[in-house]
Amino acid sequence: MTEPLIRVENLTKHFHSGGGFLGGSASTVRAVDGISFEVLRGETLGLVGESGSGKSTTGRLLLRLVEPTSGMAYYENQELFGLSASEMKPLRRKMQIVFQDPYGSLNPRMTVSNILREGLEPLGLSRTEEEAEITRLLEIVGLRSTHRNRYPHEFSGGQRQRIGIARALAVKPEFLIADEPVSALDVSIQAQVLNLLLELQQRLNLTMLFIAHDLAVVRHMSDRIAVMYLGKIVEIAESGQIYLNPRHPYTRSLLAAIPIPDPDAKPAETSADPGAQSVRSEGCVFRSRCSFATDKCAQEPALVEVEPGHLSACHFANTLPSL
Amino acid sequence: MTESLEAASPVLSIRNLKTHFFTDLGVVPAVDGVDLEVFAGQTLGVVGESGCGKSVTGLSAMRLVAPPGKIVSGEILLRDENLLTLTEKEMQQRRGRDLGMIFQEPMTSLDPLYPVRDPLMEALLAHTAMTKQEALQESIRLLGAVGIPNPEKRVNSYPHELSGGMRQRVMIAVALSCKPAVLIADEPTTALDVTVQAQILALLRDLQKETGTAILMITHNLGLVAENCQTVAVMYAGKVVEKAPVRTLFKNPRHPYTQGLLRAVPRLDHPPKQPLPTIPGMVPNPLRLPTGCRFRSRCLFAIDKCAAEQPPLAELGGGHVSACWVQPEFSLVPSETRAAS
Numbered sequence: 001m002t003e004p005l006i007r008v009e010n011l012t013k014h015f016h017s018g019g020g021f022l023g024g025s026a027s028t029v030r031a032v033d034g035i036s037f038e039v040l041r042g043e044t045l046g047l048v049g050e051s052g053s054g055k056s057t058t059g060r061l062l063l064r065l066v067e068p069t070s071g072m073a074y075y076e077n078q079e080l081f082g083l084s085a086s087e088m089k090p091l092r093r094k095m096q097i098v099f100q101d102p103y104g105s106l107n108p109r110m111t112v113s114n115i116l117r118e119g120l121e122p123l124g125l126s127r128t129e130e131e132a133e134i135t136r137l138l139e140i141v142g143l144r145s146t147h148r149n150r151y152p153h154e155f156s157g158g159q160r161q162r163i164g165i166a167r168a169l170a171v172k173p174e175f176l177i178a179d180e181p182v183s184a185l186d187v188s189i190q191a192q193v194l195n196l197l198l199e200l201q202q203r204l205n206l207t208m209l210f211i212a213h214d215l216a217v218v219r220h221m222s223d224r225i226a227v228m229y230l231g232k233i234v235e236i237a238e239s240g241q242i243y244l245n246p247r248h249p250y251t252r253s254l255l256a257a258i259p260i261p262d263p264d265a266k267p268a269e270t271s272a273d274p275g276a277q278s279v280r281s282e283g284c285v286f287r288s289r290c291s292f293a294t295d296k297c298a299q300e301p302a303l304v305e306v307e308p309g310h311l312s313a314c315h316f317a318n319t320l321p322s323l
Numbered sequence: 324m325t326e327s328l329e330a331a332s333p334v335l336s337i338r339n340l341k342t343h344f345f346t347d348l349g350v351v352p353a354v355d356g357v358d359l360e361v362f363a364g365q366t367l368g369v370v371g372e373s374g375c376g377k378s379v380t381g382l383s384a385m386r387l388v389a390p391p392g393k394i395v396s397g398e399i400l401l402r403d404e405n406l407l408t409l410t411e412k413e414m415q416q417r418r419g420r421d422l423g424m425i426f427q428e429p430m431t432s433l434d435p436l437y438p439v440r441d442p443l444m445e446a447l448l449a450h451t452a453m454t455k456q457e458a459l460q461e462s463i464r465l466l467g468a469v470g471i472p473n474p475e476k477r478v479n480s481y482p483h484e485l486s487g488g489m490r491q492r493v494m495i496a497v498a499l500s501c502k503p504a505v506l507i508a509d510e511p512t513t514a515l516d517v518t519v520q521a522q523i524l525a526l527l528r529d530l531q532k533e534t535g536t537a538i539l540m541i542t543h544n545l546g547l548v549a550e551n552c553q554t555v556a557v558m559y560a561g562k563v564v565e566k567a568p569v570r571t572l573f574k575n576p577r578h579p580y581t582q583g584l585l586r587a588v589p590r591l592d593h594p595p596k597q598p599l600p601t602i603p604g605m606v607p608n609p610l611r612l613p614t615g616c617r618f619r620s621r622c623l624f625a626i627d628k629c630a631a632e633q634p635p636l637a638e639l640g641g642g643h644v645s646a647c648w649v650q651p652e653f654s655l656v657p658s659e660t661r662a663a664s
């Protein structure tokens with residue numbers, strides 16, 4: 001049995017935003033609301049879910065780019081949130097993130113080679129080794145060696161994303177958080193990057209938290225998948241099970257909405273009322289959008305095992321009709 | 324159906340557009356002779372390799388290309404008016420009202436210093452007769468329509484307080500606010516979960532039905548193309564290499580690049596964690612484009628003629644054109660013999 005590399009317990013992050021214009025009251029966004037999960041060494045845990053459900057925040061919390069409101073996270077057996085900045089430093093190298101927004105995360109005043117050099121710095125390479133490594137990294141992500149002297153704004157969206165990936169890979173991390181690493185890429189480059197991540201994973205036993213909206217991509221990459229909705233994990237299972245036997249109504253509506261790359265296929269379903277979504281009410285987070293909801297759902301369902309290794313937070317997990 | 328469409332005249336036509344970047348290292352012909360037409364009530368999908376010039380095409384239509392980029396030739400016709408002959412002031416009046424754009428990068432296109440109500444109200448106040456109060460109410464309504472929860476509160480949020488997908492929806496709301504005749508949607512839903520994506524596309528279809536908006540949709544998501552576009556153009560290295568009605572493009576693509584794209588899509592029935600088919604090699608360096616076909620160094624079908632002469636877009640019938648000397652037949656699984664040779 002592989003042991004977990006990452007263990008998260010009851011992790012919570014609340015953002016407070018002040019009231020403002022029109023006398024709006026100060027409000028709290030429960031971005032991450034008491035989630036627990038593990039990522040085993042060498043595995044990929046896919047993280048999917050509604051936009052704004054806390055996926056990026058979860059990734060940023062693990063890297064301590066934002067501080068949690070409460071909860072614990074362990075890297076191997078080291079609790080992360082209690083570490084001082086200097087204790088955190090060696091871990092920062094082992095954990096890397098590819099950001100969702102490639103432009104915002106690349107310094108516009110630095111050339112590509114300087115961006116990568118920054119990543120390579122901790123490795124203490126000689127100048128020639130560094131140059132060779134930069135060439136290698138660019139090649140890995142499908143960029144030209146001559147691109148090194150260009151600035152981020154001279155690249156297309158997809159090319160920038162590849163620079164971000166090259167930077168994350170520079171320090172040879174053990175744990176990679178990939179926050180929508182391929183959503184800006186065309187499918188052929190996407191295939192190259194996905195193949196690359198799979199290959200690196202095999203070769204270096206890389207552990208990944210893979211955040212994405214494209215469910216076919218997540219399925220392709222992940223061993224297990226966690227589904228988030230409004231700050232909570234509502235379902236988690238081995239990835240085949242998520243697709244074949246989803247046990248949460250939100251997961252089912254996600255699967256029904258996948259656009260199929262075939263004009264003859266049945267079009268994706270649109271759930272009725274977009275305005276109704278994500279209104280937090282007492283009880284189950286998905287209640288206001290759920291077609292299976294009953295009075296019972298005023299009580300919050302716990303995330304419980306419905307079959308070995310398959311957890312769902314739905315009172316009706318066992319009685320939902322099959323897909 | 325196709326015949327009647329061809330009879331109608333396009334709302335937006337891009338004719339032989341060339342937009343080049345004059346960099347220190349040389350001229351990058353990012354868009355190099357592109358022809359596209361978008362009809363009222365229809366959606367044209369534009370797909371293609373990252374960096375092939377899709378966004379620059381869209382930005383050119385809006386006349387928003389920044390130096391060192393420059394539109395060097397061609398026409399952008401909004402109905403009969405060539406936008407390239409307008410003054411900047413006239414062009415500003417067209418933007419937002421006649422031509423809307425959803426930009427690819429929501430973070431950089433929203434000003435971090437202003438709450439999201441500002442760009443929305445600004446667009447509405449500039450192009451409609453609304454009062455401030457009405458514009459605010461309409462802004463809230465629009466945020467609700469793109470599926471942002473608590474729009475009354477969120478209208479006061481700053482961009483950094485929103486998730487990636489929420490920012491993208493704010494941009495969509497801004498672009499839709501004045502019901503433009505032409506909407507250029509550059510990767511409009513990449514940051515959204517598929518249920519919200521489906522809602523946004525339904526919203527676009529409703530707008531299209533209501534006001535006949537012509538949509539130019541730039542996307543990497545071939546699922547979205549299959550479901551939402553009537554016609555698809557495939558770009559490679561600054562050129563349109565294939566264009567066809569959607570079904571033809573998916574079932575009978577004749578350009579080897581299009582064929583490679585379709586094979587590279589991860590499908591739910593692919594064996595997980597196994598390598599996906601890719602297109603070998605890299606796009607050519609735009610500063611040193613090869614002679615002949617720009618795809619030839621990556622093409623399994625290339626013949627001598629491909630190096631000698633650039634293939635023109637050849638008519639294949641039924642609105643299908645493809646720029647290839649070979650025009651190979653397609654199957655989703657690449658043939659063994661080809662792969663081995």
Ligand SMILES: Nc1ncnc2c1ncn2[C@@H]1O[C@H](COP(=O)(O)OP(=O)(O)OP(=O)(O)O)[C@@H](O)[C@H]1O
Pocket residue numbers: 015016017029030031032049050051052053054055056057058100483484485486487488489514515516
């Ligand atoms: N710095 C911040 N200040 C206030 N609220 C924030 C901040 N960062 C995130 N949030 C809020 O936290 C929630 C979760 O955001 P997060 O970015 O984690 O979502 P996500 O699941 O990654 O969404 P997406 O798929 O759209 O990227 C959202 O409601 C967002 O508005």
Ligand SMILES: Nc1ncnc2c1ncn2[C@@H]1O[C@H](COP(=O)(O)OP(=O)(O)OP(=O)(O)O)[C@@H](O)[C@H]1O
Pocket residue numbers: 153154155156157158159184185186344346351353371372373374375376377378379380390391392427609
């Ligand atoms: N300011 C600039 N200076 C030099 N070259 C540029 C500049 N802006 C864009 N380019 C080049 O123009 C080409 C086309 O870029 P564009 O953004 O249109 O690509 P795209 O097809 O939208 O790609 P993606 O799918 O990645 O968004 C790219 O090769 C890019 O490097």
Ligand SMILES: [Mg+2]
Pocket residue numbers: 055056057100179486487488
């Ligand atoms: Mg995110």
Ligand SMILES: [Mg+2]
Pocket residue numbers: 156157377378379427509
């Ligand atoms: Mg682009």
